[in-house]
Amino acid sequence: MHELSIAMSMVEMAAEEAARRGGARVHAIHLKLGDLSGVVKEALRFSYAVACEGTPLEGSTLVIEDVPVVVYCPECRAETALASIQHFCCAACHAPTNEVVRGRELEVTALEIE
Amino acid sequence: MMSTEPRLVEVRQKVLKQNDLLARALRRRFREAGVFVASLVSSPGAGKTALLEKLLTELRRSARVAALVGDLATDNDAARLARSRAPVRQIVTGTVCHLEAAMVESALDGWKLDELDLLFIENVGNLVCPSSYDLGEDLRLVLMSVTEGEDKPLKYPTIFNTADVAVITKVDLARAVEFDLAAARENIQRVRPGIRLLQVSSKTGEGMNELTEFLSSKAAQTATAG
Numbered sequence: 232m233h234e235l236s237i238a239m240s241m242v243e244m245a246a247e248e249a250a251r252r253g254g255a256r257v258h259a260i261h262l263k264l265g266d267l268s269g270v271v272k273e274a275l276r277f278s279y280a281v282a283c284e285g286t287p288l289e290g291s292t293l294v295i296e297d298v299p300v301v302v303y304c305p306e307c308r309a310e311t312a313l314a315s316i317q318h319f320c321c322a323a324c325h326a327p328t329n330e331v332v333r334g335r336e337l338e339v340t341a342l343e344i345e
Numbered sequence: 346m347m348s349t350e351p352r353l354v355e356v357r358q359k360v361l362k363q364n365d366l367l368a369r370a371l372r373r374r375f376r377e378a379g380v381f382v383a384s385l386v387s388s389p390g391a392g393k394t395a396l397l398e399k400l401l402t403e404l405r406r407s408a409r410v411a412a413l414v415g416d417l418a419t420d421n422d423a424a425r426l427a428r429s430r431a432p433v434r435q436i437v438t439g440t441v442c443h444l445e446a447a448m449v450e451s452a453l454d455g456w457k458l459d460e461l462d463l464l465f466i467e468n469v470g471n472l473v474c475p476s477s478y479d480l481g482e483d484l485r486l487v488l489m490s491v492t493e494g495e496d497k498p499l500k501y502p503t504i505f506n507t508a509d510v511a512v513i514t515k516v517d518l519a520r521a522v523e524f525d526l527a528a529a530r531e532n533i534q535r536v537r538p539g540i541r542l543l544q545v546s547s548k549t550g551e552g553m554n555e556l557t558e559f560l561s562s563k564a565a566q567t568a569t570a571g
Contacts, residue, residue, distance in 0.1 A: 233443055233474035241360055248356055258351040262360075269476035269503045317499045318535050319506070327538035329506070337360045337477065343351040 234270060237337070238278035242288050245342055249287060254344030259292040261343075265336035266300050266316055291343075300334030364478055367446035371481030378458035381564035382466065384444075384480055386504060387488035388497075389470030392514040394422045395547040396488065397467055401429035403557050408462040408564060413452050415444045415469045422467065432456070443474035446481055463564045472501040484563060490515040491524035495532060502536040510541045512556065517546040 241260060249257045260279075264270060272295060279293045300313040304321035310332055311322035320327050359365060375382050385393045397412060404410045411432040414422045423435035436444060436452045449466060458464075466482060468475045487508035489497045492515060498505045505511065511533045519526060530542055543559070545552035 233441075233477065236441070237360055237477075240363070244358060244360070245356075248354075248358075252354060254352075256351075267503050267506060269473065269507075271473075316502050316536075319538050320535075327534070329538045329540075331506075339356050339358045339360060341353050341355050343353050345351045 232274060234274040235278040235281065237270060238275060238282035241279070241339060242282045242286055244339060246287050248342060249344045252344060254342075255287065256345045257288045257291050257342055258345060259294050259343040260288070260339055261294045261296065261341040263296050263298050263336040263338045263340055265298040265334040266313075267331065267334040268337040270337055272297075296340070298333055298336045301332045302328050303330040303332050304328045305330065361477060364446050367450060368479035368481040371446055371450060372483075374458065375464070375481060375483070376567070376570070378461070379568045380458050380461045380464050381484075381560075381567040382464045382480075382482045383484045383486060383560060383563075384466040384468055384482040385486050385488060386468045386472070386475045386508070387470060387490075387514075388472045388493065391470070391488045391490040391493065392547055393467050393470065393488055394425055396512070396514060396545065397465055398426055398429055399547045399550075399553060400465070400557065400560070401426060401431040401433075403553065404463060404561065405429060405431050408561065409460060410463045410465070411456070411461050412465040412467060413449060414467040415448070417442070417469060438469055442469055442471050443478055444468050444480055445478050449480050462568060463560065472497075472504045476504040476507050483567065484509045486510045486512055488512045488514050489529070489533075491519045491526075491529075492522050495525050495529040498529070498532040498536045505533060505536045505540075508537060508540065510543065510559075511537070513542070513544040515546060515548070516544045516551055517549045 245257050245260050283289050303310050306326040307324040309323040319329055387393050401410055413434050415436040420435040423433050426433040434452050436448050485508045487505055543556050
């Protein structure tokens with residue numbers, strides 16, 4: 232359960248960023264969350280609410296954009312989304328591949344500030 | 346009263362940026378010192394410490410080896426590993442369920458890295474959280490023991506996918522627990538195609554030669570590259 236420390240760094244980062252841009256309150260954080268990030272979405276949502284308490288982010292919303300895993304296939308050169316995270320293979324030609332193009336993201340993309 | 350609408354500002358910032366930067370700095374430091382760094386991850390009880398004790402004892406004959414070992418409480422593991430007579434330091438993480446680059450950096454304080462050939466970092470027993478944190482290592486080994494069941498890689502695909510080497514441990518017990526080695530190997534390859542796969546028994550020594558030779562050759566490559 233490392234989601235709490237991740238939520239706390241997000242809140243800290245957002246508060247700093249908002250202050251830097253002259254905003255007093257943060258209404259929402261937009262986050263890209265890859266299926267291979269190692270972060271559990273439900274645990275992150277719960278931790279986020281806890282981490283926001285007593286900060287300029289209290290009551291703010293966490294907007295999560297899920298990023299499915301996309302792999303590049305060296306056999307047929309296609310970029311395809313994995314049908315299952317339990318099977319790393321090309322969706323087009325079914326060759327095994329570990330060339331992950333997307334899906335490891337754990338990235339704050341935007342803030343809604345006031 | 347003046348009221349303003351919330352405005353959307355683009356940020357694009359990795360949440361673990363601090364850790365990533367620190368890990369990158371560590372990796373550079375390791376490279377400059379010519380030390381090869383391998384980390385070990387697994388669930389609790391998969392045999393990381395037993396394997397590491399054997400590895401340190403074996404590799405000490407021909408190389409300068411040391412280990413950092415992470416645990417939530419106790420320094421029992423460091424005491425066990427000290428029997429190998431290699432330098433060992435415990436990182437007690439408290440309530441933190443994984444190692445972070447900053448913990449590795451502070452644990453290295455006072456160590457002369459250029460006097461080492463090979464450094465092991467044993468992570469906290471956990472198959473989930475360590476996957477998100479780069480520690481600056483050259484190689485990540487994921488261990489699974491035959492008592493855990495063949496489908497472990499399918500249950501924890503992320504950690505297996507981030508590893509460079511998979512080691513099936515306690516193979517001396519495989520028959521007793523009716524462990525299907527072929528199925529386990531197939532499952533590991535499904536979640537991490539092309540991974541180097543080894544099987545060992547720290548108890549009987551089976552497979553240990555292959556693993557130590559593999560690590561020694563990796564370390565030798567690092568030394569020449571540095």
